[in-house]
Amino acid sequence: MRGKKRRLREQQEGLSRRDFLKGAGMAVSTGLLAAPEAAATPEQSSAVLGPGAVPVTLEINGKTHQLKIEPRVTLLDALRNRLDLTGPKKVCDRGVCGACTVIMDGHPIYSCSRLAIEAEGHPIVTIEGLGSEEKLHPVMAAFVEHDAQQCGFCTPGFVVACKAFLDKHPNPTEADVERGLGGNLCRCGTYAGIREAVLEAAKTPRGGHANG
C-alpha cells in the first residue's frame, strides 16, 4: 500500500468535512500551487481504510517517521499534533491562505488540504528542514533583512512558498513574484517587504537555486 494514493470513505459520518476538503482544497489551488501533481485526482481503489488508526510512514526533512493515525488526519495535523513540527501553521484550514505550505516531491502544497496517508512515499520538506534560527536559509535571512514579517504567523508558509517559487523561477520579475506568491495571505500587511525579500534572495547563492 505504501506510496499508493487511496480514496477515503467515511463510514460513520457520511460526507465529512475532510472528504469535502480533500476535493475542494485541490480545486481551489491556484497559481503556483496548480502544479500538475497537485491537480491529479486520487486513483480509484477498492481498499477502504479506517475509521480506526492505520500505520503511516512519512519522510519528513530526510527523516522517516512511523505514525499510527486515522486516515482522515490531514498532513498538517499530523505534522503539528503528532510530530510537533509547528512551523507550518493552521489558519484557513481549507487551502486558501498558504500558512501551512510544505514542499512535497519538490512542489509546494497546502498541507491542510492533503491527508497524511496521501503523503506516504512522497518526501516532504517543512520550514524546519530549510534552516534554523542559527543557520538561516537565504530566503529566511532576506525576510529578516527586509522585515517581511510582523506577527510572523504567515511567515513560515511564505518562506517555504518563496523557496519553492525561486527553485522554479531563479530570476523572477516583480510581476512573477506577485503571481507566484498569490497563494499565500498575510494579515499584518508585510507584502512590501516580502516582494523585496524574494527579489533579493534570488540574487543570493542558494537562495534562487534548487539545491537550497
Place this chain on the structure above:
Amino acid sequence: MAKCKYDWPEASERSLIGKRISRVDGPAKSSGRAKYTYDINPPGLLYAKIYRSPYAHAKITAVDTSAAEKLPGVKAVRVIQGVGKEIQWAGDEIVAVAAESEEIAEDAVRRVHVEFQPLPHLVLEENLEQAGSLAKEAGGEKSGDPEKAFSDPDMVVSEGYYGLSTITHCCLESHGNVAEWIGDNLRTHSSTQGVSDFPGQFGQALREQGVQIPDNNIQTICDFVGGAFGSKFSPDRWGIESVHLAKAAGRPVKLMLDRNMEMEVAGARPSCFAKVKVAAKKDGTIVAWDSHSWGTGGPAGATMPPLPYVLNIPNKVTRHTSVSTNTGPSRAWRAPNHPQAALVTMCALDDLAAKLNIDALEFFSKNASLAGDRAEVYRQELRQAAEMIDWQKNWHPRGAKSSGHIKRGLGLSIHTWGGRGHNSTCTVSIHPDGSVEVNLGSQDLGTGTRTAIAIVVAETLGLPVEGVKVNIGDSKLPRSGGSGGSTTIGGVSASTRRGSVDARDQLFAAVAPSLGVPADQLVAVGGFIQAKGDSAKKLSWKDACAKLQTKTIQASGKNPDAAKCKLGDSGVGGAEIADVSVDTETGIVRINKMVVAQDCGLVIDLKTAESQCFGALIMGIAYALFEEKVMDRVTGRMLNNNMEFYKLAGIGDIGELAVHMMTGPGYDERGTIGLGEPPVISPGAAISNAVANAIGVRVPTLPITPDKVLAALEKGGVA
C-alpha cells in the same frame, strides 16, 4: 533648563535609536521556530472543540451531551450555556468537549444534541427603517449655529451618503488558549495582547464560577501572538472553558477557535453609515457640518465616531443611532471608530471640494487650520505626501474626460491619534559577566516591541542590540500594560530608558574608583565605560561588569514617572494619498500607488516603524476594496466565514507603496508616541476619494467592490 539624565540622547549621540534595525525575533519567526500559543504541545495534551448555536437568536430548550460523553477518547464535556439561556448571536458557545485528538473532539461535538426555540433576529443594519425598536438614539452634539450657516445663500452645500460595513479582525492565529494545571497552580499559554492582565481576568472568572484559585497561582505566557489588532484583550469564555476542561480531565487542554468561528465571534469592527450635509464659502472655507450616523457592533450596538473628524468645524450638529443586531460582538479594531470617522468626514469634504471645483490638496491644506495646534504639521504632511505621489502632475478635476475605459484618480485623507505611553514597569539587570537582561510583562504583537526595548537599553548602555536579552510575554514579570491604542511603545520605551539609566549609573558608581574618575563623569559608549572627553580612561564593558564580582545590578523603571523627565507625548497625525485606476467596464479598482506621511514623535526603530505604516496601508487597501462580514438576513448567519470568501488583499493587490516618517527637529523632542493605529485610519477615505476622482461619481460605501462601482456609474460619472 538643564538636561535631565533620563532624556533621550541628542541626534548626534544616537548610535541605535532612529536607525533601521532588523527585528530581534526575526530569525525565530522566519525559521518557523517561534512558538505561538497554537504551537504549544505539552505532554498529555487534549484538544477542545465547542458546540455553537446555529441560530442568531434563540432560547435553549434542551441539551443532551450523553452521546458525546460516551464516545471513546472524550475526556471532559461541559455545558457552557444550558436550558433557558437566550442566545444573541450565531456561533455563541453552548457545549465544550475535550478529547484525545482534534478529530475525536469534532466527532463529539457532532454528538451533542441541543434544542432551540428560535426567536426573531436582526443582522442587517444599513437600512435603518428595518431596524425598528433595535435602533436607538445614541447621542450627538451641537455647537455654533449650523441652521443659520446652512441657510446662508452664499454657502455652497454638499450632501451625501457614506458608509463602511462591518469587517472582522481575521487574526491568522485564531483566538485560544492552552490551559495546564500544575497542582494548585494554573498556567495558561494565551494568544493575547495583554499578558499582565490575564491572570486577574482568569482568576476573577474562575472564582465566580466556583473554582477557588488565588491570582498569585496563575501565570499567563505569550511569547508570540499571531495577530490581535485589538481583539485579544480578554481570555474570553472559551479561554475560561479550556481551564475548566483541563481541571475536569486532569490534563492540559488546547482550545483554539476554528477559522469559521474566528470570523463569526472573535472580532468585528463596527459598521458606520451616515447622511452628511456640509457647507463652505465659495473660497473653500469650511463652515458647517450636519450628520446623522448609525451603525452596529452586535448586540451592544455602536457608539458615534468622532464626527466631524480632525477638523473642528465651527458650526456643527451631529446625531447618532445605535443598532443592536444579533451578530458576534464587536471588539476594538486598530484605531476604534477612527477609520469610520475618517471615511465619513473626508469623503463628505472631498465631495464638497469637487462641488466647489477646488483642488482637493489645496482645499484640505487651507482648512487644516481647523485642526488647531497641529495645523502646520498637517500641512507639512500633505505637502510631503503630495510630493511622493506627484500630485501636481497626476491630479485632475473630478471625472475629467479621458479616453479609454481605465480611469485614473487621486484621493487623500488625514487622520489623528493619541498614543500616549501606558503604565509600564520593568527591571534592568547588569550581570557581573557583562550580560544584560530586561524584564517586563509586555508582549510583541509583531509591531517590534521586543526590538524597540532592546534598542533603548542597548543605546543607554553603549552596547550592540545583541548585548541585551529582552524577556517579555510572561505575567510573572513586572507588570506592563496591554498593547492597545498605540500605547505600548511610549510605555515600554520610557520605563526601560529610566531603568537602564539607573542601572548604568550604578555600574558607573561601581567602576569609578578603579578608573579614578567621578561616577558622574563617566559615559557608556561603543562597548566601553569611559571618562567623558578622555577615552584613555576606559574599561571594556566586560571588564567594567567584572568589578561587580558576583553582585548583579538591578534597577527598576516605570512609566509614567514625573520625577524622571518627560519621555513621550500624545497626539499624532498623518496624510495619505491613493492613486487608483478604475476599469469602467468591469468595475475593478486597482491600486497604482499609495503613500503616507506620518509623525509619531521620536522613532526608536525606523525599520519596524515603516513596517507598521506599510502594513497599515495594506490592511487599509483590504478593507477599502475587499473586506466585508456578509450576513444572511434569513438564517442570521455569516455567509463568508472563511478566508476564501472573506477577502484579504494578496501580494498582487497592493501596488507601489511609499512611507515617510516625519522625524528630526520639531518631532524628535516630543519623545516616543504610538504608531500602531494612526496609519490604518485613512486608507478607506483616500481610496474612496481616488475612485470618485477617477470616475466622477462617489461609490458611497466600502468595500468598493466591482458591482458597487458599476452601480455608481449607472447614476453618472464618466463611463
